[in-house]
Amino acid sequence: MLLGNNIRRLRFEKGDISQEVLANGVGVTRQTIHSIEKVKFVPSALLAFKIALFFDTPVDQVFFIVDN
């Protein structure tokens, strides 16, 4: 099972937000955001909630389980 996400889509929907802006908003590096987007890194619950809060969206609309 993987933790998929809509971060890339949300970044564009919320006004073309760059990975740097999101990284600054949630206090991580750009590389971390990039890895989460590419489903190469599973964020902690705290970071997942921070990202959801940044987009002002429920966490289950940002992250979802991918059953492979």
Added chain:
Amino acid sequence: MFRLNKKIIRVFTIATLLLGVISLLWLVYDYFLYKQLKPVILGFGELGSLEQMAEFVWLSYLFMFMVHIIAGITLLLHLRYFRVIRLINIIIILLGITSFLAVLSDWAILGDILKEYEAGWDTSGEWPILYILLGIHAVFLLLLTGIFAGVLRRLKVNDGEEMAVKKDEMVFTAAQYVGLICGIIGLVWTVFALVLSQRLPVSYYHMLATSILILIPYGLVVLYWFILKCKEKIGDWYDEKQSRDVYRSGFITLVVTIPVMLALYLVIHNDTLFTRGDYFWFPFLVFTSLTLFSVLTLIHYHET
């Protein structure tokens, strides 16, 4: 591609600047050493303590060699990124090539001076050439550090579309690259010294001093990173992905180095294979761990 290039350019520019400053300091050391050596050698006097000081000269050329190689790569990256060749770029490339060749010439001239001194011949013709070559290195290194400091500033100013992140990853990445370079150089030197020690006396103090000197660039980057991080809470030093990458790399390094170092310990302490090999094991451990840790952290960090 654009972002990747910019990141790499920053890492290489910082690494070149660091090596440039260290090489300049070594150049000052060389200049004052030659100034003291010249009258003694011309008058065929006893070298005394100067002989011990002169034994470290090769290290300055090692750093000089390293800075030329890295500066060459960085200059190519700058040209590729900025897509403009200015007069100053052409000057620095020409000066860099001249200075690089001069590193090899320096080495040859120093060898000649030593041989001629031992044979009792006059070496007054070689000294002016040696000083001219030192001058070429100095001009190149000063110009290089000046230009690269400017490039670093330009990269920051042109950050319009690429906003700088609060969590700095440049120093983190630069530290891994410098660690990798220092680790490889250290490993090459330790193997070379181990082989050399079978024919010539390589003392414990030689190994200790050279190992410390090779680790200086890494130490400086880590110190710089530590100074930056001192303002933050310990829990904020790494973000969660960096922490995971560092832990994973540290664990793999530990697991791999234990059997490798055990095997190496048995080989080095085997008197039929090596004599006087006992004090090479610890530098091997340090440089192997550093190389492995740096390369694994870089791989994990850029694993996307």
